[in-house]
Amino acid sequence: NDISKISFPLEYRAEVLGEHAEQLTARQKLRSFFITAIILIFLLLQAISRSWKLATAIFLTIPMVLVGGLLMSLLAFGSMLSLGSVLGLAAVGVIAIRNSVILIRKYQASETENNQSVDPNIVQSVTRERIVPIVTTAFVLMVGALPMAFSGNIAGLEIFHTMALVIIGSLITSTIYSLIGVPAIYLMFATEQEPELEFTPDSLATEGRSV
Numbered sequence: 666n667d668i669s670k671i672s673f674p675l676e677y678r679a680e681v682l683g684e685h686a687e688q689l690t691a692r693q694k695l696r697s698f699f700i701t702a703i704i705l706i707f708l709l710l711q712a713i714s715r716s717w718k719l720a721t722a723i724f725l726t727i728p729m730v731l732v733g734g735l736l737m738s739l740l741a742f743g744s745m746l747s748l749g750s751v752l753g754l755a756a757v758g759v760i761a762i763r764n765s766v767i768l769i770r771k772y773q774a775s776e777t778e779n780n781q782s783v784d785p786n787i788v789q790s791v792t793r794e795r796i797v798p799i800v801t802t803a804f805v806l807m808v809g810a811l812p813m814a815f816s817g818n819i820a821g822l823e824i825f826h827t828m829a830l831v832i833i834g835s836l837i838t839s840t841i842y843s844l845i846g847v848p849a850i851y852l853m854f855a856t857e858q859e860p861e862l863e864f865t866p867d868s869l870a871t872e873g874r875s876v
Contacts, residue, residue, distance in 0.1 A: 706762060713766050714773075719854040723765050726846060730761040730839040737834030742827065749827025756828075757835035760806075764799055764843040768792065772851055783855050792848045799843050803836045 711720035731754045738750040771791045776782065813829035 714769050716855060722850045722854045727761055730842045731835055733838035734831035734835030737830050741830050747827055749824040750831045753828040753831030757832055757839050761839045765847050768795060768847050785852060788848050788852055803840045807833050807836055
């Protein structure tokens with residue numbers, strides 16, 4: 666029944682207490698944490714890439730790495746979202762963001778070293794150098810998740826079983842995204858980088874005279 670439709674005598678009111686109230690509070694806290702984390706991730710990508718377009722493109726395509734995990738959860742359990750699947754998706758999402766940040770920084774460092782702007786040859790070369798670390802990380806995590814994935818729904822370990830399957834599925838799409846998606850997005854959107862701020866005595870003096 667809807668408590669708001671129940672009339673109470675004067676000076677009386679209704680409060681939702683117990684487990685249900687705790688669940689509502691936990692959901693609100695989780696929602697606030699999730700929104701804050703999303704904002705911080707976007708700002709981190711912008712700070713690293715120094716391009717709003719590139720940061721936005723990476724940010725909007727990151728969910729693609731979770732497709733494998735969602736499909737795995739759907740095929741195995743008939744539903745996409747549960748506590749275990751959310752934990753698994755979050756873990757692989759962090760790995761995908763880390764790979765994206767490392768690749769972008771290495772692209773930019775190599776371009777600066779060679780005094781060039783966005784160059785497909787540089788992007789291809791750097792991506793090839795990162796194949797082994799990215800694939801090795803994904804392989805090690807998959808091997809670590811296999812025992813829980815094949816253990817079945819053992820009482821008390823249902824969350825870990827779901828999480829392991831989602832991690833394995835997400836790591837496949839995450840690896841593909843890191844080695845194919847990130848280089849392609851960088852070549853399309855990394856043409857307008859904001860210059861890094863350098864605070865030196867000469868630059869400060871010049872700025873002071875211009876003001």
